[in-house]
Amino acid sequence: MNILSLIVEYNPLHNGHVYHIKKSKEVTKANYVIAIMSGNFVQRGIPSIIDKWSRTKMAILSGIDLVIELPVIYAVSTAEKFAYGAIKLLDSLNIVDYVSFGSENGSIEDLYNIAKFLVEEPEQYKLFLKEQLRLGITFAKAREIALNRFLGPKISKIIKDPNNILGVEYLKSLIRLKSNIKPITIKRYGPGYNSTETVNSFASANYLRKNIINKSFSVLNNFMPKYSTDILEYCISNGFGPVTLDNFSSIIIYLLRNNYNLNSVFDITEGLQNRIYMASRNCGNISELIKNIKSKRYTESRIRRILLHVLLGINSKLYTSYDGPNYIRVLGFNKKGLELMKMIKAKSTLPLITKVSNYKKILNDSLMFERDLFATDIYSLSFKKSSNAGLDFTREIIMLK
Incomplete structure (x- = not known):
């Protein structure tokens, strides 16, 4: 029996995601698939285009058996913290055999060598990296230059691509945790991460979101499964999307003008x-x-994440208080997912949350979970018809046969 895991956002779910799921299952001969999915806010520093329950339904219809929510404090953090939160959660399940991620490079060996070097972090590398940062460039660029010097020119091309970068962070987390989960990577097919071009029936999520915001819905059918476009169109026609950062402009600017304590926000540096x-x-x-x-x-993505931290009241103390997620929040499952939940209950030391109203009885420390609840309450303010709070308590888990 093989249990495969994926770390996803599905914002929205498109043909490239379906390809990744099918190819990962084929390579690993998986009997079960678990997805760790970001909730209503994602790592780019933006809200998801539609809510987490709708995206969960898309995931299960695409072949995922169990969808678990990545806590919001990790979902909207840096690539390193996003990856660590997701991998630590997967490792804590104590049932996962494989984790599969997409990459532009497609070579697990290349990415692993970079990850191993970064975990070991030789002293000469650290000193050179500090020299580069003093020049006023971004951390990503400084690290690229430093890795190029110590590992050779091939590294520059690898470390520039966003999925490769995230893949390296997944591998770093696996190494640090001494996890038994085996990583595999599927070479990304089609256009790049931020591309506005299309290749056959493949398009980037960024391209699709732009078309959704511009109400060019007919374009979507070429690049998304029908069930995915049906779910998306239902959300939009009922006033539950598309949700963008613009929906929260006034709240964020109000908080900043009201002297929000930015010194308490993670990733804020002097000045x-x-x-x-x-x-x-x-x-x-x-x-x-x-x-x-x-x-x-x-960078723009760093600024967006900081603004989301302000919006959601996420301060840096939350990151120092926890070494990864302290609960397993189920968003949806099918019949095989129910079997997975039984395995997790038997093997994992973390509490499994299927009924949100019981969370205070289940969790000794609920601060991280309450940020998730608050994030949903903020997200629902963007809805055009009903913006009631408490959706985490009233929305049912997605259960499909």
């Missing part, structure tokens, strides 16, 4: 808080705000 405060006083929407904060050192 950045003043830049954000000043921009908030001179900007009227989120796009303008990000444009005014962005610089050679501060």
Whole structure:
């Protein structure tokens, strides 16, 4: 028996995701598939285009047996913390054999060698990296230059691509945890991560989101399964999407103008808080705000994540208080997923949450989980018809045969 795991966002689920699921199952000869999925906010520093329950349904219809939510504090963090939170959660299940991720490179050996080097982190490398950071460039660029020097010119091309970067972070986490989960990578097919081009029936999630926001729905049928477009169209026609960062512009700017304690926010470095405060006083929407904060050192994705931390009240203490998720929150499952849940109950030391109303009885420490609840309450403010709070308590787990 082989149990495969994937770490996903499905924002939205498209043909490339279906290809990854099918190819991963084929390579691993998996009998069961678990997905760790971001909830209503994702790692790019944006809200998901539609809610987590709708995306869970897409996932199960695509061949996933069990969908587990990645806590929001990891879902909206840096690639390193996102990967660690997801891998630690998978490792804590104590039943997973494989984790599969997509990459532009397609070679697990290349990515593993980089990950191993970064975990060992030789002293000379650390000193050179600090020298590069003093030049005022981003951490990603400084690391690319440093790795190029110590591991050779081939590394530059690998470490530039976003899925390769995330893959390296997954591997670093597996090494640090001394996990028995075996990693595999499936070479990404079709257009790049941020590409606005299409290849046959494949398009990037970024391209699809732009078409959804522009109401070019007819385009989607070429690149998404019909059940995926049906779910998406249902959400939009009923006022539950598309959700974008623009929906939260006024709240974020209000919080910043009201002297939000930016020093308590993770990934804020010296000088950045003043830049954000000043921009908030001179900007009227989120796009303008990000444009005014962005610089050679501060990337747009980093700024978006910081703004989400402000919106969701996530402070840096939450990251130092926990060594990974302390619960397993189920979003949906099928018949085989029910079998997986029984295995997890028998093998895992973490509590399994299937009924949210019981969380205070189940969890000794509920601070991380309550951030998830709060994130959903904030997310629902974007809905056009009904923006009631407490959806985590009222929405049922997705159960499909």
